[in-house]
Amino acid sequence: MIRFKRSLFLLVITSFFSTHFVCAEEYHRKGYSDDLYRVTNDVTQEQHFKNFMLELLMDEIIKAAQTKYNDKSISGLSFDWENTYNVVEINESRLQGNCNEYPFIVSVTITPHNGGIKNRKFYGTDKLTFGIDPNLFGRNIKEHPAIKLIDYHHLKSSKSF
Known part of the structure; x- marks a missing residue:
């Protein structure tokens, strides 16, 4: 046994x-x-920088989406990294020949949403363009903030979450 x-x-x-x-x-x-x-292991430095930019702009993005859709319950964002490779685009405005007051132009492609996990409401895909002047960070100048929303554009999206 x-x-x-x-x-x-x-x-x-x-x-x-x-x-x-x-x-x-x-x-x-x-x-x-x-x-x-x-x-x-292959998360590139560029991807880290894009995540940094999203975190830096998060409050401004949420405020802009709440204003655009007139809904203060918008509190989250989704990013389509797989299909939208340029979730974050960064350009130097001087290189574009633009005499803009902001030296850097940052565009983000996001999908704002609200609600909990079960009753989340998505508002569609939007592209926001911000002007950023790093020299103004830490200064409180109301007439010329360090980060300014330049354009908010709702995109036609064929993909739903």
């Missing part, structure tokens, strides 16, 4: 370890490991 229990225990342990190796082999064969590596 003891031999039977040992054999059964050994069989269970062996199958337990071999199952993980088989799954890992299938995982590697399908190329999932490459995707996981890219997601965790």
Whole structure:
């Protein structure tokens, strides 16, 4: 009886370890490991910078969306990184020949939403353009803020969330 229990225990342990190796082999064969590596290790400096810009502009984006849709319950944003590669576009206005008062023009493509997870309301895809003057950060000049909304444009979107 003891031999039977040992054999059964050994069989269970062996199958337990071999199952993980088989799954890992299938995982590697399908190329999932490459995707996981890219997601965790290949986040480029550009992507970090785009996330930084979104965080920097978050309050301004939310205020602009609340004003545009006349809905103070708008509190979140969604980004379509997979299909909209230029979620954040940064340009130097001097290079565009534009005599703008802001040296940097930043455009973001977002989808504002409100509500909880189950009753979330999406307002569609919008493109907001901001003028940014880094020299004015930390100064309180009402006539010339460091970040200013230049344009708010609602885009026609074929994708719904």
